[in-house]
Amino acid sequence: MANPDKSNYIQDFSDYRKALLKSPWLRNLDIVEAMQFVSKLDQSRFASVVYAERKKETPLIQPRGGVGTFEKQLQLSKALYNAGADFIPLTIDSLTRHNDYARASALAEISEKEDKQLLNGYPLVSHGHEITRQLYKDIDRPISLRHGTPDARVLVEIALASGITEIEGGGLCYSLPYSREYPIDRALLNWQYVDRLCAEYSTEGRIIHRESFGPLTATMVPPMMVIVIQVLELLSAAEQGVKSFAVSFGQMGSVDQDVATAAALRKVAQASLDKFGFKDVQVRLVYHQWMGAFPSERVEAEGLIGIAAMVAAMIRADKIVTKTYQEAIGVPTPEANSDGIRLVKYMFDHFAPMGDFRSERSLREESLITSQSMTLLDAVFNMPGSTVWESIYQAVSKGIIDIPFAPHSDNNNQLITIRDKYKAIRILKTGKVPMTSKDIETEKELLEGHEAENSMLFKKLLDDIILMI
Amino acid sequence: MGVIGHDIHVVSNRIIAIALREFGYEVCNLGVDNSAENFLDAAIEFEADAVVVSSLNGEAEHWCNNFGPLFKNADKEHVYRYLGGNLIVGNKPVEEVVDEFLKFGFHRVFHRPPNLDILFESLKIDMLNGKS
Numbered sequence: 001m002a003n004p005d006k007s008n009y010i011q012d013f014s015d016y017r018k019a020l021l022k023s024p025w026l027r028n029l030d031i032v033e034a035m036q037f038v039s040k041l042d043q044s045r046f047a048s049v050v051y052a053e054r055k056k057e058t059p060l061i062q063p064r065g066g067v068g069t070f071e072k073q074l075q076l077s078k079a080l081y082n083a084g085a086d087f088i089p090l091t092i093d094s095l096t097r098h099n100d101y102a103r104a105s106a107l108a109e110i111s112e113k114e115d116k117q118l119l120n121g122y123p124l125v126s127h128g129h130e131i132t133r134q135l136y137k138d139i140d141r142p143i144s145l146r147h148g149t150p151d152a153r154v155l156v157e158i159a160l161a162s163g164i165t166e167i168e169g170g171g172l173c174y175s176l177p178y179s180r181e182y183p184i185d186r187a188l189l190n191w192q193y194v195d196r197l198c199a200e201y202s203t204e205g206r207i208i209h210r211e212s213f214g215p216l217t218a219t220m221v222p223p224m225m226v227i228v229i230q231v232l233e234l235l236s237a238a239e240q241g242v243k244s245f246a247v248s249f250g251q252m253g254s255v256d257q258d259v260a261t262a263a264a265l266r267k268v269a270q271a272s273l274d275k276f277g278f279k280d281v282q283v284r285l286v287y288h289q290w291m292g293a294f295p296s297e298r299v300e301a302e303g304l305i306g307i308a309a310m311v312a313a314m315i316r317a318d319k320i321v322t323k324t325y326q327e328a329i330g331v332p333t334p335e336a337n338s339d340g341i342r343l344v345k346y347m348f349d350h351f352a353p354m355g356d357f358r359s360e361r362s363l364r365e366e367s368l369i370t371s372q373s374m375t376l377l378d379a380v381f382n383m384p385g386s387t388v389w390e391s392i393y394q395a396v397s398k399g400i401i402d403i404p405f406a407p408h409s410d411n412n413n414q415l416i417t418i419r420d421k422y423k424a425i426r427i428l429k430t431g432k433v434p435m436t437s438k439d440i441e442t443e444k445e446l447l448e449g450h451e452a453e454n455s456m457l458f459k460k461l462l463d464d465i466i467l468m469i
Numbered sequence: 470m471g472v473i474g475h476d477i478h479v480v481s482n483r484i485i486a487i488a489l490r491e492f493g494y495e496v497c498n499l500g501v502d503n504s505a506e507n508f509l510d511a512a513i514e515f516e517a518d519a520v521v522v523s524s525l526n527g528e529a530e531h532w533c534n535n536f537g538p539l540f541k542n543a544d545k546e547h548v549y550r551y552l553g554g555n556l557i558v559g560n561k562p563v564e565e566v567v568d569e570f571l572k573f574g575f576h577r578v579f580h581r582p583p584n585l586d587i588l589f590e591s592l593k594i595d596m597l598n599g600k601s
Contacts, residue, residue: 180477180502219480407479407501458488458585465480 001382002391004235004276010196017197025101025125025154034129034161039203047142047166047209048244050086051284051318058348059287059317062144063324063337066091068111068119070127074135076334081139083338084345087319088139090164092147092155093121097178099151101125120331121147125154129161142166144211150175150182151190153197160201166209167198170233172392173213176406184396184410188389191233192240199241207244210237211286214265215250218291219405219465220417222425223252223261224372225433228401230265231272231377232392238278239388246318248286251308253467254424259358260365262287262315268373287317293466294327301325302343304468309344313352320344365424368442372435376400379434399432418457419464421450428457470521471499471508474532478525481554485521485585492589505536512540512548518596519549521588522575527558529570537574549595553579553588 095104105126144166171188198208212233230247289308312320324332324340383394399412414431
């Protein structure tokens with residue numbers, strides 16, 4: 001067994017980094033210059049500072065967005081800035097996410113020459129840090145890196161050198177839901193490097209901020225699994241010296257369950273940091289609007305975006321990540337993205353903040369989720385291994401960590417969830433995921449009368465997945 | 470059963486596996502990202518009566534155009550072969566798409582079916598007939 005501990009800090013980081021810097025994709029990178037650049041960047045560009053100095057009570061707003069060419073990315077960033085986004089996103093293309101920089105570069109070159117869009121995001125490694133700095137020279141808000149990369153070491157080297165101060169991802173949240181084959185142990189070690197690099201770039205008043213991706217597959221993932229993965233990634237980052245970190249989760253379909261999850265996630269995250277002696281880590285909470293299949297009708301999509309904004313305000317999230325009414329169709333236009341921001345702003349300006357509103361069901365849900373999460377976290381730390389990343393790896397291999405509908409071949413796929421009559425996600429079959437008999441009993445009680453309604457599980461699952469359509 | 474090609478659409482794959490087991494079939498689920506050869510190898514290894522191939526990203530033609538001959542050459546022509554999902558990019562009459570893919574050596578082809586029932590019904594009929 002292994003507990004999170006500051007001594008798990010990578011000891012020979014500078015040697016490790018020297019080896020990575022030999023990558024041909026990093027040959028233009030002067031790390032001394034890059035670290036100086038970041039240490040002198042205006043404080044308004046730091047996510048950690050913006051979070052710390054937030055005056056308004058409503059969540060900060062972040063859209064998504066990334067395109068292949070410099071000019072189009074510049075236009076998109078300006079449009080999002082003008083629409084009032086508090087964070088400017090940089091979403092990376094899928095070739096770069098799979099470390100296929102050569103192909104991404106070839107397609108980027110054709111895209112630039114022929115003014116075409118052949119990539120589904122911004123190929124940051126291909127463009128490099130020098131040109132990417134130019135994207136943001138007139139922007140006084142933090143830039144957030146959004147991707148899905150099991151090995152993001154090269155990508156994050158370039159992101160930080162570009163002045164991007166918020167790095168999303170983690171060894172589990174960016175491997176199990178995003179890859180079929182990438183070895184989980186390697187993903188965990190790669191993300192140790194990223195965490196440590198973020199700590200190395202952090203200076204007084206200019207802390208690099210990390211964020212984990214809680215929606216995971218966004219398909220029937222029970223709150224306990226989200227919380228445990230968020231907390232494991234928070235603790236792994238804290239081990240490497242990260243001082244500012246956001247845990248996150250996605251809208252699940254039940255307002256009661258979302259409210260309960262937010263409370264449980266905050267509580268378990270802080271309790272875990274305290275327990276293992278990480279005293280000086282700032283934790284933020286991020287809420288993602290519905291990440292599942294979206295309605296294609298504009299009115300319905302905007303209804304969904306509106307209610308998600310409302311929930312984000314209710315749970316006092318520090319940030320909301322927004323969708324657009326074009327979600328069902330494909331990559332949204334900058335105009336649609338700006339409309340999404342305006343809709344969320346309207347909700348925040350007119351309906352938030354509010355007083356206490358907790359329902360009894362939501363309070364019961366919170367204590368259930370908290371208990372399940374603590375049981376699972378303990379089980380992970382009790383797995384074989386001399387450091388936490390080894391225990392986490394064992395927990396995945398043994399099916400103790402099991403994410404519904406994750407494509408990865410190491411995922412156990414035995415944890416089965418369905419919705420109860422209030423649309424909350426309930427655990428029907430635990431698989432190898434450890435749960436106390438009391439919690440299993442509570443799950444059963446909360447499902448009462450609903451399970452039998454549809455005799456075929458697969459039909460019920462289909463209905464539960466396409467809840468919002 | 471499984472998803473063919475560089476296609477990571479796993480949700481419907483898992484649902485079909487759960488459904489087939491609920492209907493009482495023994496299921497070997499290859500998951501996502503398979504070649505036609507993977508299906509043949511599994512059919513041989515598990516002595517399958519049927520293979521159910523899904524494709525959702527519109528690249529089915531490239532991966533499926535030699536499916537029938539592959540099974541024939543391995544002396545596995547008797548294995549029922551189903552293909553379904555979103556088989557092409559863009560819009561073309563469903564019947565045309567179905568005809569095109571039937572020629573690649575499938576017994577039944579479902580292009581953008583409204584639900585999964587058509588697969589389960591066909592499978593039931595074909596398996597009953599096959600046994601008689």
